[in-house]
Amino acid sequence: AQKVTQAQTEISVVEKEDVTLDCVYETRDTTYYLFWYKQPPSGELVFLIRRNSFDEQNEISGRYSWNFQKSTSSFNFTITASQVVDSAVYFCALSEDQGAQKLVFGQGTRLTINP
């Protein structure tokens, strides 16, 4: 069975600090997809990134970077030089099904960036 664990329930840092959100997943499939979503206070989840299991290259997008390691079943998310606007709940998710794309979500990490 698939499972996603985000062990950090809440993180609070001061603006401009770097912060890493952890995500550990479990799956028996060799083909799967990993996602990160951001949920700002408005409530609507926003897609950040998708990674497939065959691509272990790390990804960088501006201040955001993602570290995918199959050896440890982890897909961690780092925000560099955090800003107040980064405050949100962040969800990691896993899909084994590219067609219907059923996603299994982690518990979420509430990130607070203090000015």
Next chain:
Amino acid sequence: DVKVTQSSRYLVKRTGEKVFLECVQDMDHENMFWYRQDPGLGLRLIYFSYDVKMKEKGDIPEGYSVSREKKERFSLILESASTNQTSMYLCASSRQGALHGYTFGSGTRLTVV
């Protein structure tokens, strides 16, 4: 701007009432989903649909049903609302094999009293 629209942002219903949560998407997506979000539990899949009139149970379908008569609309039905169904309900849609995952609605916060 593409959208998933949920009919109500906040809803208060009484125990035993039949409740309809409506979701409409304007992106011609094949797949539609209903999740509930609870603190400490993340998002849990209730039902999903990959085509008109098709539906599949998710991880927690008990106490819920769904309807998809048209491609753009996916309704979640609580046949007899109970207090343990108080939650945030999120609708999402996606294209088959989409690279960008889901597009979510803003959610409906349902309180059953």
